[in-house]
Amino acid sequence: MGDERKPKIEPYPGPAGGWGSVKSVTEILKREQVPIPSTVKELWRQNKPRGFTCVSCAWPQPGKPAKFEFCENGAKASAWELTSLRTTPEFFAQHTCTELLGWSDHDLEQQGRLTHPMRYDRTADKYVPCAWDEAFDAIAAELKQLAPKSVVFYASGRASLETSYLYALFARLYGNNNLPDSSNMCHEATGVALRKSVGAAVGTVVLDDFAGTDCIFFFGQNAGVNSPRMLHDLQKAAKRGVPIVVFNPLRERGLERFTNPQSPVELLAKQETPLATQYLQVRAGGDIAAITGLCKTLLALDDEAAETGTPRVLDAEFIAQHTHGFDEFAAWLRAQSWGDIEAASGLQRAELERAAATYAQAKAVIGVYGMGLTQHVLGEYNIHMFANFMLLRGNIGKPGAGLCPVRGHSNVQGQRTVGIADDPALVPLDRLAEQYGFEPPRDKGLNTVECCEGVLDGSVHGFIGLGGNFLRAIPEQERVTAAWSKLRLTVQIATKLNRSHLFNGDVAYLLPCLGRIERVLENGTPQVLSTEDSTSCIHASVGKAEPASPELKSETRIVVELARRTLPANPKVPWVAWANDYATIRDAIEQTYPEQFQGFNQRMWQPGGFHRPNSARERVWKTDTGKANFILPPSLTATGFDDAPDRFRLMTMRSNDQFNTTIYGYDDRFRGIDGTREVVLMHKDDIARLGLRDGQAVKLVSDAGDGVTREVAGLRVVTFDIPRGCVGGYYPECNPLIPLSHHAVFSKTPAAKSVPVRVVA
Secondary structure, rough: OOOOOOEEOOOOOOEEEEEHHHHHHHHHHOOOOOHHHHHHHHHHHHOOOOOOOOOOOOOOOOOOOOOOOOOHHHHHHHHHOOOOOOOOOHHHHHOOOHHOOOOHHHHHHHHEEEEEEEEEEEOOOOEEEEOOHHHHHHHHHHHHHHHHHEEEEEEEEOHHHHHHHHHHHHHHHHOOOOOEHHHHOHHHHHHHHHHHHHHOEEEOOOOHHHHHOOHHHHHHHHHHHHHOHHHHHHHHHHOOOOOEEEEEEEEOHHHHEEEEEHHHHHHHHOOOEEOOOOEOOOOOOOHHHHHHHHHHHHHHHHHHHHHHOOOOOOOOHHHHHHEHHHHHHHHHHOOOHHHHHHHHEEEEEEEEHHHHHHHHOOOOOEEEEEEEHOOOOOOOHHHHHHHHHHHHHOOOOOOOEEEEEEEOOOOOHHHHHHOOOOHHHHOHHHEEEEHHHHOOOOOOOHHHHHHHHHHOOOOOOOOEEEOOOHHHHHOOOOHHHHOOOOOOOEEEEEOOOOHHHHOOOOEEEEEOOOOEEEEOOOOOOOOOOEEEOOOOEEEEEEOOOOOOOOOOHHHHHHHHHHHHOOOOOOOOHHHHHHOOOHHHHHHHHHHHHHOOOOHHHHOOOOOOEOOOOOHHOOOOOOOOOOEEEEOOOOOOOOOOOOOOOOOEEEEEEEEOEEEEOOOOOOOOOOOOOOOOOOOOEHHHHHHHHHOOOOOOOEEEEOOOOOOOOOOEEEEEEEEEEOOOEEEEOOOOOHHHHHOOEOOOOOOOOOOOOOOEEEOOO
């Protein structure tokens, strides 16, 4: 397609939200050619009881919602699904897959909703229409021929709890735990780390805690882009005088100031609420050092209090009763020098002492973090250190306090809850065995990185994608996509065309599904879905919009048809009954997870959702020691590589005109970048040192030292307020620079927030 964009880069003076948000939503509604009356009706239902759960982020729904309980990105996601544009068999007849590879990510999805099941014809290099039964039977026949351990069942975070549960059961009945999901690429480090630190794999706060907190600490999470509805809760806290301390390499507008775009008074008066009371631009990968400085200061303040007989700064009673390893942690803190802390974090001692003093004065603190902590080689230790920080003053397991990892996709946490996990230790296999009369596979399955390794070494022969844009989201893109054609079977279940659908195995199908906003009918009876948010609350989700095509099937129905045609009959596994009545799936989930889902079908209608039990929230520590653990990091820097001359730390980032790999447009309003995504953000001193100039074309080249050539060319240098030695580039465009081996030590989360690169003119 022709590209007539004219990039414009200039500072953005406005706040997050405000008129800019209103304009952006208006533009996408126009571009998607959505019928305004029906779209407004659906937006009115978004994130409300008896409505549908947002298809964008996983920020929780309040029990008492606002009149419009959606944000800019949520409205964009809904418009993207409700679009009147269609990708029909006629479209595929006009374009080969090779031709479509020349299109941008935005332009591929901009064609609209998929309408018919399609089969890939390798001879013609085109997708051709096929009947549903033909597709199901052909896929089942291939699965029966393939070795179960060679097939991967990938899931994006979009699928409902019902679909996810059946999908995981399908994989295990088939014979493997090869269940990678989008969590592998973002928050897997959270689950691994928090299980060791506090014995619960998820955050410990609920939405009501934000109304009771008196301090919030942020690390590596950009609410203005990734979870804009969160800004409403931050604004309420800020107006109460709650200090908000932010650690982030870039100064993100969504954490600086906010105008509520749903408030006519604020819009007309151009009122802005300042959010961050202190903003510390930590180096990418320097969070361990920054938190070390905070903890070292708290320890010193506590020593001083003990000497003077004033009230203790640390919660000594909590530490003695509920934690393990404090003495070792305290000794380690005392041994760290301020010179090393400042060098590794890029922050001054005085800045860290001021932040620690703010923390010391608060009675209830919420610790918020995102992928700025998880996506590093020592990502788990970033989280251990943040947990250590929170434990020092007993800020886990009390009202208004706790750890708050902010998840990305709308049900990615819920998928793990109901069994989509490559680690069998996370799944009640004995209960499944009894419930369904089979012996589940007990060996570890493939996660995302291991799946890619299997594609490269030829051990993976089949891939089923339940949503997502796998090949665009992964590291090491070029090598993996080059090997993808060697697969025997590829199946993609999707709502829209994306780049992953253009790389196919010998046998390949593209199966269009209903979106979450659309009505699901099974045998004429409306069905209800459910999801889990970032705070472990479960919500009913009711789709009512007219389906984009009468040919579409629900994700649940597609999974059921594939499973029942592939697997031998089992009287204990009622696939057809499940597909006809989704309430029976929820009954099955409750039977598998009785402690988590008691009264599932009744309680999911509770406004604000029902909260799954969380042991750490109750100060019950399900760890090896039976207590919350202080865990020492092996290094003050989380990057996993040494600094070297002209070696930069690349952090990948999202614009406010995208969600995950979905690109709504080419504008990044908050960063003042319009009409392009081909940029590299650099500090002015680094630009000068390399003899470059603002606006110059450069390429980023991998500096991993593994002998593999990786580069992304055609990038424009943009002078930006970013720490020296760090550069920023957009995800997924910069993913080809991430080696497959560059991942968190334990979880294998790709380390996309500190990638070793060089900048070449």
